[in-house]
Amino acid sequence: MDVWSDDVLKDVLEEILCETRRRRSHRRWLRLASVATALVAGIGLALFVARSGQEVPAQPALASSAAVAAPGIAFRWEPEPPAMTLVSTPSSVVSGAGFDALLAAPRAASAASLPGPGATATTGATSASSSEDQEVAATPAPLVEDEIRSGDTLLAALARHGVAASTAFAIARELEPHFDLRRSRPGHRYRIERNEQGALLGFRYDVSDLEHYQVTSQDGGWVTKAAKRGVIRQQARLAGVVATTLYDAIGDLGERPELAADFANIFAWDVDFAKGVRAGDEFHLLYERNHVARPGGGGLRYVGPGRILAARYQGGGRTYEAIYYETEPGLGNYYRSDGTPVQQGFLAAPVRYTRISSSFTNARFHPILRRTRPHPGIDYAAPVGTPVWAVAAGRVTHASWQGGYGRLVKIRHADGYESFYAHLSGFAKGLKVGQNVGQKEVIGYVGSSGLSTGPHVCFRITKDGGFVNPASTRIPSGGRITGRQRQDFETIRDARLAQLVPATLVAVDEAM
Secondary structure (H helix, E strand, O other): OOOOOHHHHHHHHHHHHHHHHHHHHHHHHHHHHHHHHHHHHHHHHHHHHHHHHOOOOOOOOOOOOOEEOOEEEEEEEEEOOEEEEEEEOOOOOOOOHHHHHHOOOOOOOOOOOOOOOOOOOOOOHHHHHHHHHHHHHHHHOEEEEEEOOOOOOOOHHOOOOOOOOHHHHHHHHHHOOOHHHOOOOHHHEEEEOOOOOHHHHHHHEEOOOOOEEEEEOOOOOOEEEEEEEEOOOEEEEEEEEOOHHHHHHHOOOOHHHHHHHHHHHHOOOOOOEEEEOOOOOOEEEEEEEEEEEEEOOOEEEEEEEEEEEEEEEEEEEEEEEEEEEEEEEEEEEOOOOOOEEEEEEEEOOOOOOEEEOOOOOOEEEEOOOOOOEEOEEEEEEEEOEEEEEEOOEEEEEEEEEEEHHHHEEEEEEEHHHEEEEEEEEEHHHHHHHHOOEEEOOOOEEEEEEOOOOOEEEEEEEEEOOEEEEEHHHHOEEEOOOOHHHHHHHHHHHHHHHOOOOOOOOOOEOOOO
């Protein structure tokens, strides 16, 4: 057995260390080369993006030009003048304007082919023909009809059909004095009109069957005309029995969902239509149906429900009634039979919930603390992120984390009332202490922060510092009808309530 001397071992170790250093150096250079390659590719992409938005005349490539090829794209730098011609695979002549058109709306277009690297340049006649073909292909349709989609803005909708940003801004500015673009909703229709050369001639925006706005090009500028069609209102009557939901019941009788929403909003202070509706509940409505005249004297066309004049809801052993009455011309509200306003100071619930997980009680076993103690509020269970709204107008007094409440919002209302919204997952954007909020304004979102076993909002109300039961707290928002208006109100009330009673609970519509 050979025994290595110390010198030999030393030489072997030095050789091993040298080899290790060489390998490390090699790996370091490989990493540097990879970074350099990525930087070059990034710079090339940045140059491509920067140049694609500019007008770049198509020029024949010079023999002395340098070319750098990439998959699908070739960059060609000309020595004099310093310009860049973009060649895509398959090769085609694309100027800056033509590339913008392709980005705006991809179209099938015939284009002259460029030879590959090292071949002769395309002739001027072929380039001219290619540019002409592109111009013809880029001409947009003379008439486009579409509608606002979810998440759309007017500018985005116009850009989708190739309208230049400057033109879209000009149209928006022209519309602004006539129509608040914040009222734009998915489903609103619009029409774009162009001439044979593709120049924009007009833009029409339809808010509804009754309202539209026409923006027309005139003398180098834009002119807007608003058109609101005359509405013919006819009274109708509707009554039925709930089997599943109020919306389904009214829809089954042939009416539109907005009528059900209006009905639910009238009694929102008395009935929780999210969970408080039961099969067998009855509803009665006296309302207006809106019509417009058909062109050419072809009769009337129904365009949707109008104002509810009287309403009744019977459920849970109780009956609720509401009558629309104007205390001044054009200024009306809903009142109960005794002349008090239907609208209350507090809504029935602060969230669209799935169930009530805990009610107001003086003795509840706490699932986390494992002991019995008062629960002076109502727990509304709902999925995480469900919007939570203020039950009444007021001023925010607290919007931060507070112990077992987790994320908590407190709102001070009139007459010594204060509402609590606990265990939130987050607050509404921009919500801060001292801010005034309106009734049903979103203030946060359902969560499970603090001492909580699942997603819900713990809703509480205090009166002069002491907790009260939210389920039984109802505060009229205004005074009852008195004085000389009382007799007029009673006359209208009696007439309208009498019309709410059909012989059988089916849809009754004298206007049809």
